[in-house]
Amino acid sequence: MAKRIARFEKVSFEQFMEGFLDCFGEASLEEVKEIYRKVKLPARATAGSAGYDFFAPVDLELAPGETVKLPTGIRVWMEPDWVLSCYPRSGLGFKYRLQLNNTVGIIDSDYYYSDNEGHIFAKVTNDTKDGRTVAVGAGCGFMQGIFTEYGITLDDHVEEVRNGGFGSTTK
Numbered sequence: 806m807a808k809r810i811a812r813f814e815k816v817s818f819e820q821f822m823e824g825f826l827d828c829f830g831e832a833s834l835e836e837v838k839e840i841y842r843k844v845k846l847p848a849r850a851t852a853g854s855a856g857y858d859f860f861a862p863v864d865l866e867l868a869p870g871e872t873v874k875l876p877t878g879i880r881v882w883m884e885p886d887w888v889l890s891c892y893p894r895s896g897l898g899f900k901y902r903l904q905l906n907n908t909v910g911i912i913d914s915d916y917y918y919s920d921n922e923g924h925i926f927a928k929v930t931n932d933t934k935d936g937r938t939v940a941v942g943a944g945c946g947f948m949q950g951i952f953t954e955y956g957i958t959l960d961d962h963v964e965e966v967r968n969g970g971f972g973s974t975t976k
Contacts (some may be wrong), residue, residue: 897941904930
């Protein structure tokens with residue numbers, strides 16, 4: 806039986822609004838509220854699925870070479886010594902070469918406590934080699950996350966505490 810070690814949650818509306826405006830620019834309060842209301846928590850498609858599907862908050866259409874940064878509206882609490890690794894959904898990667906810009910997104914357990922509420926973002930690019938446009942509808946899966954337990958070295962004595970988002974642990 807799989808270990809139950811995590812819980813997905815929505816970020817606050819205020820955090821989602823900040824992320825949404827950062828990614829997409831101007832939008833009305835009512836429009837963002839409606840998008841936020843429809844944000845779905847990640848879910849597995851079948852009992853045998855390892856990955857939790859993340860769902861697009863808005864309709865996406867990416868021409869070849871186009872990139873978009875997406876606020877998922879999601880955060881995740883997980884037990885220490887676990888990590889959530891995020892990958893493109895296999896079908897989108899295989900059929901269209903839809904790629905995460907950082908190849909694999911790594912969500913550490915302490916990211917949950919960051920100033921941005923641990924808001925998970927994804928930056929995706931249509932890296933097609935055959936000129937096809939990728940379309941993902943709002944509410945459709947575009948990325949999957951897999952939880953993995955990890956270990957540390959015997960001589961590791963890190964006590965630093967995270968307080969920030971992307972790249973904050975090396976500043």
